[in-house]
Amino acid sequence: MTTIESTTSADRLTFFVDGQWTKPHGTEVHEAIEAATGEVIGTAALADEHDIDRAVRAARNALDSGPWGRTTPTERAAVMRRFATALAKRSAEASTLVSRENGMPIGLSEAFNGGAPAGLLEMYAQMIDGTEIESVRPAALGATIVRREPVGVVAAITPWNYPLALAMSKIAPALAMGCTIVLKPSPDTALDSYIFADAAEEAGLPAGVLNIVLAGREAGAALVSHPGVDKVAFTGSTEAGRIIGAECGRLIRRCTLELGGKSASIFLEDGDISAFQAGLSATSFQNNSQTCTTQSRILAPRSRYDEVVDAVASYAAGLVVGNPLDPAVTCGPMANDRQLQRVLGYIEAGRDSDARLVAGGGRPSTVGDRGWFVEPTVFADVDNNNVIAREEIFGPVMAVIPFDSEEEAIRIANDSNYGLAGSVWTADEDRGIDIGRRIRTGTFGVNYYSTDLAAPFGGMKDSGIGREFGPEALENYTEYKSVYVSADRLQS
Known part of the structure; x- marks a missing residue:
């Protein structure tokens, strides 16, 4: 085996919440271990329920009161392209870090963790740029304005195997539709997702639009059931998906579940x-x-x-x-x-x-x-x-x-x-x-x-509910509203 010596150590002891690096409420930390050597490569803080609540509140405020909730698709597309450019600058860093964390061969990591996140942002920016959020249809007693609105605050819970690509498969279409996000990555890839935060800062993403908090199962469960969350997007095991799906069903909360396979x-x-x-x-x-x-x-x-x-x-x-x-x-x-x-x-x-x-x-x-x-x-x-x-x-x-x-x-x-x-x-x-x-x-x-990545992806049976990737993924983050008006609107 060729010996590759580690040259960097990274610690992430704060969370990215409301556009700022914030200290954790608790003291629990997680040691990130290099898969090929068994050596510690960094330490990351773990969130508790207080940290989760703070992140969800920041996302809710950015949606309801901040500028993000009032942006047009074209304005969001411009922000997403800046975000993509900032991520592309960090592609080598992201690829290497993920390979150290989870053992992914570097060539594959360069594609999925280095290139894919920026590519997904660009793809969804192009899809929404210049689109109309309202259309008018004739109705029996007048007309109906059909609006496409953001589903709201999204809890994105992601696994360790393709951490950055799978996180962006949720973040990019959610941003495109005007949602705000709380990302909870897996502790097994504790360090890499904060590269998104660094890039978001550089790109000028408004405060609270993207919040990143590393957490274990208990805090993750608090995120799923938080009253400020409107939708859960989860990728992981079928066992965990059953629990999340049951909770979302109890709460009448939308969810997409991309789960296991035995193909x-x-x-x-x-x-x-x-x-x-x-x-x-x-x-x-x-x-x-x-x-x-x-x-x-x-x-x-x-x-x-x-x-x-x-x-x-x-x-x-x-x-x-x-x-x-x-x-x-x-x-x-x-x-x-x-x-x-x-x-x-x-x-x-x-x-x-x-x-x-x-x-x-x-x-x-x-x-x-x-x-x-x-x-x-x-x-x-x-x-x-x-x-x-x-x-x-x-x-x-x-x-x-x-x-x-x-x-x-x-x-x-x-x-x-x-x-x-x-x-x-x-x-x-x-x-x-x-x-x-x-x-x-x-x-x-x-x-x-x-x-x-331009076509819908997802599973049947125990492999999940819903589809990611392609234009179909935008539907995961869309609510439709019908406004009944006079027939005069058909002429405008």
Whole structure:
């Protein structure tokens, strides 16, 4: 393993609330640990309920009394573009910091944490620039003015795996629609989200429009149930999503939930094995498989089963495990020790089953004792009822499952509590598209898989409620109001 020495240490002991850096109410702090070394790289304050209340009140005031609530779409677009420019200046810093925090290979981090946040701001600024918030329709007794208004104060709760991209997937459309935001990032990536605050200050984002408070579960629960919050946007585990969704239901509060997955990649008998193997980087092993769209169930026809197993096993064995700051590394560590132990537990469950281990299966010997590394692991002859085929592992553990017919492959792919992603590999694109239409999943690829930020993204079943990305995401942050007026308005 190439040794990459850490050169910086960052502490974030204040919160960004109401446009200012404010001291926490309590004294609890969180140590940020570098995934590849196990060393402390910084310390961050953790919020309590008092801090959450202060942030929500700031967001509410900025919406109801501040200038943000009176801005036009064009004015908001100008602010968002300045915000994007300020973030772009910090892209290298953001990419490196996230890779140190969660183990994401640096090239991927440069795309998702360095480039994507500014790109999303630019995309949504372009969508709203010059748009009208009111339209007039004829009605039976006159006319109706239909208004698009901001949903209000948004609680954005984000995970550690793609921290900046997923945070901006909520912030950008919320800003575009005139909402204000309280962002609660995961303590497992405690430091990087404050880069947003630095950029917001430079861009002149009005006070209270974006507030950032790092917090654990108790304070996060206080944010979800705070009476000043109008909408919750959450990305994370299905277990946490159930709790948040139940609370939002109790409060009659809007929410979007982007949750877990256990997706299937279907290789058909006419598929190109070379293209399939090359696509594994995106379908199954992206970000060390710490990705909700990971297609960890690989379905192969018995006529080519051994060929598919060999392709997946050789790909996994060929991944370069090491420090994610090294551009040659293709598989970094797990984000934390808790996640490492979870993955190792599933590997043991696979060993204890009737499945056949064909690659990996433990800790790599090439990286020493430091860091939270695990070998990319592949099991063959897996039954779809096996725990490693049913539960989201969130690590590089693949299950290859045989099938006898196309109908059986579709049945196995749909036999899951989740429905977030998937792919099919075939020489007949029309056949692949037809299969994609029959799989109960929110996104699907034919001979490749790549999330399109300009198209809606989200899941079915236990994978969530609602859609992010694309113009559809604006609806998450929009309230419609109908004002009934005289027919004279039709002429104006």
